[in-house]
Amino acid sequence: MALRSWGQLPAKPALDERWWVDRAAALPSIDRSLLAYGNGRSYGDVGLNSGATLLHTRGMDRFIAFDEASGVLSCEAGVLLSEILEVFVPRGWFLPVTPGTRFVTVGGAIANDVHSKNHHGAGTFGCHVRRFELLRSDGSRRICSSGENADWFAATIGGLGLTGLITWVEMELKRISGTGIAVENTRFSGLDEFFALNTIAEARHEYTVAWIDCLASTPRGIFMGGDHVADGDLALAPRKPLSFPLTLPFSLINGLSLRAFNQAYYRRPLAATSVTHYAPFFYPLDGVLHWNRLYGRQGFYQYQLVLPMAAREALVDVLRSISASGQGSFLAVLKTFGERASPGLLSFPMPGVTLALDFPNRGAPTLALFDRLDAIVGAAGGRLYAAKDARMSGEFFRRSYPRLNEFLPFIDPKFSSDFARRVLS
Template structure:
């Protein structure tokens, strides 16, 4: 069938020749049509750009690989098929006293996709990426071969596939180790800061003493914001109710509702809203604030938006962050929920993993065509001069030179790409 797949950013537009709905992990892979780019796994479609798109090729829809294989509630070791979502995992394990060891900002992604993009979360400074907690997975290649990969067995395939963008073959199942919790409740500490110097001071003060730490920043006002740090609480205390169903964005506007006027008004209200210095919160709204609004990507209109996420190395991160906020403020573009965080030193086993020691900024820009692309090129120049990198899972337009400089293991990785697999992202930047 012809694909209707899109990215979460709704840009770039995508055309795929065929889709294959996978439901049996024991079955062989389909053979790509002659003359087409090949195969690519596609889960929930929450990547922002073209890393999960395969224009003119075939998409392997993995959502049908949705079975739990094994779970030991005594040790927290979980094995599940690659199409199981993080939301489904949490539904199973939270009542039994477990949580994901690392989670991105949405729980509506597949386990296989989370491994392929080596997702990170608010606890990276201590826990590293999800790849640091993967115990094993099965990799199915287009030649029919299967490898059970662990840090010790087929270690090279293990390193190539974690963060490997779905290009080394199909991940059929994954085994991870979970985190023990007493209850799904966090004690959250909040502190306002008036600029980036305030962020660095709070990060040094609070970051080392809390498992989770992140800051919302006002990208139009020099980086003022709210720093939040959190830890799961122990037993006892009053229970905190889980959030009820997500609100729906009831319309799909033809133009972006995010503009200079709405952005300044929102950021001012958000910064000055009453925020408790310390309190209890159910973990879901802390980890997944945007999951509370279904189809929130429609806010940016039918032309879509660009998410820009960079990492800046320690030696240059303070100066480069200041320069990024200066450019963004001068251009008057940005997003409601810009996120700033400091990554830790724990290295991922993935060769192409994005997180590395330093600071990371993530924010959205409505697609206004040439104006937005020009702004992104200005930000690229700052990131490149700092020796930083952009996140492939969020990218729809980074220059090839920045991809090559940001991922020095690319030549090593390329030898492990399945010859029958490809993606729009890979052909655009590396193939």
């Protein structure tokens, strides 16, 4: 059976799958290409290796050491972010940067250099990685940090798993005094109002993000600013998640359901301020396990773009094209990236505004919409997030990542992926 990405798009199977449990073991000596596979949460094909070998890394799931004074954690690369939270939140520590799901491995978070709602202050995940071990197919092992093998460090952070296998990681956690997040909610109408709110919120809040109704004739949404609060309860657990039981032959996400959901979500009773557990604030979709099954057997695409702030007017054209297509997203996330640079050569964030959307796979009409969006994003000097992509052209990728030529010499000759073969051929 073919392993699919989180987007559930049709894929060809890997020829060989091997489960990795010993970080000291050597890589297999085989003719086929290799690729590390964590927990399968990449939306597109960056984690797939059709017709070749996948190295399942979830067996490397041990904590190695923790410094209670500094918050420095050493762990194997297959540890999930959720496992870090389960162990260390009750001890008063939290992830410095966390993506929209906690069910990703530490190795995957580095390979895709994930970001969060606090990018304007904290930067990317890679900004908080102190060092790691990189195992290459020639048997060599490199300890990589900003001061040791710094070029390999920069190539591997955001390097899409192509530089070798990360075996263990040393990273920083951050202190918290409770599980609560104080959230300030504000409805907005129009992008000018969003950017005005965002400027104020980034100066006041650690976390900022907005949900946007991308089908509305005038962009509208709900802006959220959040901060950790000292609620005095570090043992409080989130609600038990629900689970979507099966993949349907059709998608439940369509034009009718999208418009109804967006209208109801925007108009729902909204407290100006509230305190919530961190889980629904950072991981709203983790509250429904296997939520990707809602999109049916044809799956879905996620399209995440970033535009330079000087070209933010292009966002109007993007949203207008989406609204005209009728192919909106029920989860459309809008936020800005700050000035803090990632150490990674191929890291996605840059100073500007980013929009992430999920689209049911409708075949040719969906791909035609993406071509129109690519033209807008490319002309504005923007780019797409490789971790969530399943169809951008190699020409677009090469043009939009200016440090690609610096990265290429660091690719392990035995490591590859469906994404790499698609965009680097």
